[in-house]
Amino acid sequence: MHSFSSRLIRWQRRHGRHDLPWQGQDAYRVWLSEIMLQQTQVATVISYYQRFIASFPNIAALAAATEDEVLAHWSGLGYYARGRNLHKAAQIIVEKHNGEFPREFEQILELPGIGRSTAAAICAQAYHESRAILDGNVKRLLARWCGIEGWAGNKKVEEKLWQQAEALMPRRNVATYTQALMDMGATVCTRGKPKCGECPVQTDCVARQTDRIAELPTPRPTKAVPERHTTFLLLMSGRDILLEKRPSSGIWGGLWCPPQLDDGQGIVADYLQRNGVEVSERVELEEFTHTFTHFKLHITPVLLQVAHKPMRVQQAGSVWLDVEEALRAAIPTPVRKMLENLIRSF
DNA sequence: GACCCGTGGGT
DNA sequence: TACCCAAGGGT
Incomplete structure (x- = not known):
């Protein structure tokens, strides 16, 4: 039996997405894509990303812009603190990192708008460092494959998921692996009607073995919206x-x-x-x-x-x-x- | 830990 | 329709 990561990497090469505009690009573009993709689907992001890059082709251009110009490009995308933080971070990079996107995980993590998962995604995709991410796709995939119960918003559940994400992280082909997790989550291990027949890790998926695919991941507790x-x-x-x-x-x-x-x-x-x-x-x-x-x-x-x-x-x-x-x-x-x-x- | 922060797609 | 929830982070 091949390892979890090797099966995902092989799947990615045959069935994954290879034409996203930020794939294989520099740290600035990977960063921008990761911020825009927070809580936002790929199809929504692409046109925003392209307009943004056309107006702000590099960090210096972004830092030199006004917050108003940046937010005008964010108009309609939602979660506008992302745009404000992106602009702030660009100015920090100019002032404290000589205009170069920082090379160290800890420095990246300090920038506003970048948390543990986003910092890891940038390190994996732009610098090919072996760093585990934990976004909605990975949470869903691991909740099913490992059979982890409980809402991922719960601290203990999230810690379990992080632990698994770290344990499964390969040392090589990290960009391909990271993209595989997200493409699998987006196209195979989807929330409703997952395509288990197309999944490269179906044979040892706990949710599938125990017939709990529909029950995992545990949904968020519902609350009435005022x-x-x-x-x-x-x-x-x-x-x-x-x-x-x-x-x-x-x-x-x-x-x-x-x-x-x-x-x-x-x-x-x-x-x-x-x-x-x-x-x-x-x-x-x-x-x-x-x-x-x-x-x-x-x-x-x-x-x-x-x-x-x-x-x-x-x-x-x-x-x-x-x-x-x-x-x-x-x-x-x-x-x-x-x-x-x-x-x-x- | 709980809450806040947008919008759109899928079912 | 109504509901869930996306490549999460900040406070």
Whole structure:
């Protein structure tokens, strides 16, 4: 019987993916791909990755950019702290590592946005170091092949999985092996309906031997997601719309949004009076829902045409942008949808 | 340890 | 439809 790793490596050479744009690239590109791929599927990432590399072809270019430019490239991808941390890390690399992506695991791990698994993935893929990763794919694969019970979010379960990942890690062909784990997880050992007949380690898979493929990995405990309501004020002066920069902490940190009135923050009329806004036309648009992982947001957009741009909302952190220009800014997906609807209505 | 942080695809 | 959860990390 061949070892676990040798079977995966052989499988990867025949059946794995070999055309991903970051494969076989330098540490900067591997790093960027690993950050974009956190909690995000390959098909979603590819076009973002290509636009990002076209605008920021190297670490120096990324470090020299503004956070706003970086976030504009991240717009729609979600988890925007990834973009902010990526930018911060690029500046740290310029200042403390002479602009060269660090060569040591410990130095890589210190960079913002890079944890144990991502640091290991970069070392394995860019530097061919024997380092174990533990992402969603590996967790699922090992939970089944080793027959490990319990939710991977549990500390003890996660430690068991890390232990197995380290024990199975080969010394050679580490980039191929690491890619094999992820390609196997994405295409064979999938969450639903895994293709066990195509799996190179099916013969000694504990979940298969004990008929627990459907039960493993143990799913996360379910929790009810709360629902919230909010109003977005689409203040328009001709084709210009008012956007405000959000604080870096919290949802959509550092992105640009129209003024927002959450539940309990008063009514539209109060906002307008507080800010000295004279409205010439008011249209309540259709409510829509935006679903996050941890809550559901009901959004009511209110279109407010103003006669002139009020002085009191032209402070720092606020900007009037042509709607077309706003679509190219660092905006979250629901704001993009509202702006696209606006343009259609013109 | 628990919670926060986005969005889209698969079932 | 509703639900799960992705190449996780930060606080």
